[in-house]
Structures are given as structure tokens and as C-alpha cells.
Amino acid sequence: MKLTTNKQSLSGTINIPSDKSISHRSIMFGSIAHGTTTIKNFLRGEDCLSTLAAFRSLGVAIEDDGETITVHGTGFEGLKPAEQPIDVGNSGTTIRLISGILAGQDFSTELYGDDSIAKRPMARVMNPLNQMGADCRGREGSEYPPLTIKGNPQLQPLHYNMPVASAQVKSAILFAALQASGETVVIEKERTRDHTEDMIRQFGGKIEVTGKEIRVQGPQRLTGQEVVVPGDISSAAFFLVAGLILPESKIVLENVGLNPTRTGIIDVIKQMGGRITIEEEGENNKSGKITVETSELKGIEIKGEIIPRLIDELPIIALMATQAEGTTVIRDAEELKVKETNRIDAVANELNRLGAEITPTEDGLIIQGKTALQGGKVTSYGDHRIGMMLQIAALLVREGEVELEKSEAIAVSYPNFFDDLEKLYRAGGN
Structure with missing residues (x-):
């Protein structure tokens, strides 16, 4: 599509x-x-x-x-x-x-x-x-x-x-x-x-x-x-990043799960300089409202004990890093190889097709920022998180089209993903 x-x-x-x-x-x-x-x-x-x-x-x-x-x-x-x-x-x-x-x-x-x-x-x-x-x-x-x-x-x-x-x-x-x-x-x-x-x-x-x-x-x-069941921070991650990297953006995400073993992406956003606010609510403050706004981001190193807390969010974090100043290095993420696809190779291959500068390593990625993205043909490899990450990447493309193979994989975890995206860009006046 x-x-x-x-x-x-x-x-x-x-x-x-x-x-x-x-x-x-x-x-x-x-x-x-x-x-x-x-x-x-x-x-x-x-x-x-x-x-x-x-x-x-x-x-x-x-x-x-x-x-x-x-x-x-x-x-x-x-x-x-x-x-x-x-x-x-x-x-x-x-x-x-x-x-x-x-x-x-x-x-x-x-x-x-x-x-x-x-x-x-x-x-x-x-x-x-x-x-x-x-x-x-x-x-x-x-x-x-x-x-x-x-x-x-x-x-x-x-x-x-x-x-x-x-x-x-x-x-x-x-x-x-x-x-x-x-x-x-x-x-x-x-x-x-x-x-x-x-x-x-x-x-x-x-x-x-x-x-x-x-x-x-x-x-x-x-x-x-x-x-x-609270909202899934792994699904929220795509719009968290979209709100940070697209100009003049502000997105509010309701009912997001905030279990501390899952919130590594929030820590990374803060380390990269992202503008993010959290209003905790619900039982034991394990859910809440998150607001993100367009930010000037900087590259960081992501490794060690934080990796299990954001393993599913690393593909969209990699995209975020392409729009940050400087180099971002992801280490200790070998588990990405045994997800729905080898996400280390998938992220590098597909974002590089769109003009990114990403080098895959044995246990992660080296990502150069800040890069402009361009049109091209990409695939999700049948992996829902790769597919959604590529749609957020496509929003940054100013010239050319982006065609995604195996887009149907997105329904695995986010059946209404494209509908929610349309709401946000219509509200944004696009």
C-alpha cells in the first residue's frame, strides 16, 4: 500500500x-x-x-x-x-x-x-x-x-x-x-x-x-x-515519536500503561531531550496521560539493563534517532534478532532505503542523525512494529512516495492504526 x-x-x-x-x-x-x-x-x-x-x-x-x-x-x-x-x-x-x-x-x-x-x-x-x-x-x-x-x-x-x-x-x-x-x-x-x-x-x-x-x-x-486492560505503551510509542519529530506537533495519548518494567522509551525520550509530560492515574499509577511536543533531540547511547524495558520500542526509537543531532548507539539488543523478524537487519535495511544512515551490529544499531528521508519501496517483513515504524518514517518524506509491502501485519496489534493517524493529521491541518 x-x-x-x-x-x-x-x-x-x-x-x-x-x-x-x-x-x-x-x-x-x-x-x-x-x-x-x-x-x-x-x-x-x-x-x-x-x-x-x-x-x-x-x-x-x-x-x-x-x-x-x-x-x-x-x-x-x-x-x-x-x-x-x-x-x-x-x-x-x-x-x-x-x-x-x-x-x-x-x-x-x-x-x-x-x-x-x-x-x-x-x-x-x-x-x-x-x-x-x-x-x-x-x-x-x-x-x-x-x-x-x-x-x-x-x-x-x-x-x-x-x-x-x-x-x-x-x-x-x-x-x-x-x-x-x-x-x-x-x-x-x-x-x-x-x-x-x-x-x-x-x-x-x-x-x-x-x-x-x-x-x-x-x-x-x-x-x-x-x-x-490499560493502553499499550508499545503502540503509544509510534505516536510519541511522531509528535517529537514532526514540526509544530502536539499529541496527547490517553490511558497509556505505565508499568515501570515497560517505560524505558520514556526514559530514552527524556535523555534525548524530548518534551514529554506524564499525568499518572489509575490503580497504583500504572496508567496515565502522556503529552509530547516537537523537540530538538540529541543522540545518546542505549544499552544494558534498560534494553528489556524497551525491546519492542527499539524500531521506532531507531527512527527517532535519525532525526536527532549526532550519533545514537544501541547495544545489548540481541533479542531483536528473534522477534517477528530480525529487527536489527529489518530496521537498518528499510530505513536505509529511505535515506537513513544506519549500520547494523551484532547486538544493535549505530544511527547517524540528522538525516532527511526520501521515498522508496519498503517492506514490513510481516512484522507489525516494522510496518508502523515505516509509516511514521513516511510522514517525514517530502519528495516521492513510500510503498509498503505486507502492511496487513499492522493489524496484529493495532487494527485502527491508520484511522488514528488520519485523525491526528487532519487535526493538525494537513
Whole structure:
């Protein structure tokens, strides 16, 4: 599709789509809890709908009236074998987290997905689950999907030092730990998003977190709850950056999730000199209103423990860096290689096609600013975050057209992305 280009300014207020990570987990926790869970503000993007369909296939009754989703939880012990292999679509969160739940069952399940999923490494999940007593196997003896998970109702606890900083891997182990007999200890390489830990507590479970060490005593029984999903800061990130780099712009984003394990992009914006204000609200100040305005940005170095707090936002941060004075260096971001696509290469290849000066490295990117962008043909590689980043980049193009292949991937997490963008540039007088 042809992308919108040459926009002088953006202004207005938009409500950000619901948090994808919490939406996934709300279905999962509602399913393995006893009693009824109601979910409001659920993200009806393709990834989260894959999770919903997966648990229906495991025998969980889930109703959706368009506003509220009602999950009639079965407990871990009430899940039923799926009648056919479960299709997770494009969702890495679904396939990795559900593996931990299936690890403690007394039946086998096959999980498969699209071409992207077939390339996602799963040994990082399979190895700890197999150590706990499950039998997880990839395609033809490899670590790649389709996965076959033969569960074990007698899971053993685990003491596990995580070799990668991954909330998905951590969550899979925690779901298994809730079914195991004894105490499981997980030690993170770096702290990652803690939605799973929060929701264990919300659903009546017990978990101890001390720094990077997490302890769960199993087995546990969870109870259904009401879940209100906040807006997703990963989706907000695209408009945060648009408001900073387009001239004479001011954008207000409502109901943005502000979980501290997810707000690394806010720290980076402040370090780069961005004009950003936050009004905290909601329970425990974990959501709020964010306002950004056109800013003079400067290049910085992004590395170390902040990386897991902004791993999904790095593509749009890279675009922001092309409009900052000086050089920005991103390090310690090897995890970008195992997302929906290799995001290190994808960001460098596609932004360079539009005139950026970005050098990919083994663990990140070196980005030269400030660069003018031009028209060209680009692709999302079927990755929603690459697709949205390229549309924001196209707004900066003053001459020529930008044509995006595989734009449909954006619907995975932000079905109304183009509609929200149109509201902002119309309000901006373009």
C-alpha cells in the first residue's frame, strides 16, 4: 500500500489500543483460574484473538459481547485436549506462554503458526520445561515449531538461571511452576516486564520477587477476577515519536500503561531531550496521560539493563534517532534478532532505503542523525512494529512516495492504526 507522506504536523488526542501483553495474559489466567473472569478493554488484535481461540480449543468457555469478555475458568485440571493442532498465528507470546500451561497437563498438544512463528527459537522455553518433567519437541528434532508438548501432571520444581532476558520465557516457567510440587526459583538475566508476576497476585496466587530472583511455591489454585486492560505503551510509542519529530506537533495519548518494567522509551525520550509530560492515574499509577511536543533531540547511547524495558520500542526509537543531532548507539539488543523478524537487519535495511544512515551490529544499531528521508519501496517483513515504524518514517518524506509491502501485519496489534493517524493529521491541518 502507499503510505501517507509529507505531513507538516500532527495534533490531537487519541486513545491507545489496549495492552497486548496483558490482554494475552488475561485470557490465560482467566482460563486456568477457578470461577469467572471478566475482561474489559481487551485488545481484539489478531495475536490476542489467537490466544482466545487457543483456550477455547482447550475446552474453556469464553464469551465476547463486543465490550466484555467473560472467561469461565476451568482451573489447570479442567483443561481438555484440543481436537486438532492449535494455530497460534503470528503470536510468539501465545506459543511460548501456553507451553508453560500445557507442560503440566496429562495430554499432548501440537502448536503451530505462520511462517514467522516457524522461525522463532523455542529451545529457550523447551529446555527449562523439559527439566521440569515435560516432553517438548520441535519440528523434526529441531527447536522450531510446530511444537509437540506432552504434559506431565507431576512436574518438578526448578532452580533456573535464565540465559536470556525474556519475559516470555520467564512467564512460561512461572505457569509451569504454578503446577509443580515444590518451590521454583527463577533468576533473571535482567529484569523484564512483570505482568505475569502482577497477575499471579491479582488472581490470588503467591509469588516472591527480590530483585532479579523470583520464587513460586506450587501447586497453586487461582480464582477468577475482573481485569481492566490499560493502553499499550508499545503502540503509544509510534505516536510519541511522531509528535517529537514532526514540526509544530502536539499529541496527547490517553490511558497509556505505565508499568515501570515497560517505560524505558520514556526514559530514552527524556535523555534525548524530548518534551514529554506524564499525568499518572489509575490503580497504583500504572496508567496515565502522556503529552509530547516537537523537540530538538540529541543522540545518546542505549544499552544494558534498560534494553528489556524497551525491546519492542527499539524500531521506532531507531527512527527517532535519525532525526536527532549526532550519533545514537544501541547495544545489548540481541533479542531483536528473534522477534517477528530480525529487527536489527529489518530496521537498518528499510530505513536505509529511505535515506537513513544506519549500520547494523551484532547486538544493535549505530544511527547517524540528522538525516532527511526520501521515498522508496519498503517492506514490513510481516512484522507489525516494522510496518508502523515505516509509516511514521513516511510522514517525514517530502519528495516521492513510500510503498509498503505486507502492511496487513499492522493489524496484529493495532487494527485502527491508520484511522488514528488520519485523525491526528487532519487535526493538525494537513
